[in-house]
Amino acid sequence: MIAMPIYEYRCRACSHVTTVLVQGYNAPTDLSCEECGSGDLKRIISQTNYHSSPADRLSSYDPKARQTEGFYRDSRNIGVHAEHMLNQAGVKPTEEFRNKLEKLRTDPSSVIKDSDD
Ligand SMILES: [Zn+2]
Known part of the structure; x- marks a missing residue:
């Protein structure tokens, strides 16, 4: 699975x-029922894989x-690919790597600022 919202x-x-x-963030328009062709559809809130844990993201990540x-x-x-490559190589990510990833994921702009110094 890749990160992609599923609408029902x-x-x-x-x-x-x-x-x-759904490709991207835009909800599809002009939908019709695949069973009867009616355009009168009501969106149901279903789970999306955006709720997956970091470990789920990593294990479901497909580099290809x-x-x-x-x-x-x-x-x-961010960094899922790097984590995947480390895993493949049997390398345990260092604390510093993890901290940097965490920072990237929660506040990308701060890291960009840091590397400019
Ligand atoms: Zn129908």
């Missing part, structure tokens, strides 16, 4: 649930997958 819509006409993988723009916009995905 229930058809008001036939109750069929249509699942939509082409990541969506949304993946890179999500600062929590």
Whole structure:
């Protein structure tokens, strides 16, 4: 799984649930029920993989997958590739590496400022 919101819509006409993988952050428009073709759909809030833990993110990370723009916009995905490569090499990330990642993920601008000094 890659970081991609999943939207679900229930058809008001036939109750069929249509699942939509969303590219980027824009909700799809002009949806119609895949069962009966009705355009009267109600969005249901479903879980997205944005709720996954850092460990889940790392274990589900596929370096060969082409990541969506949304993946890179999500600062929590910063460093997942680096972590993955370290794991592959059997290297345990140092405390400093982890701290830096944490900082990058929570406040990217502060790190950019730091490296300018
Ligand atoms: Zn329907």
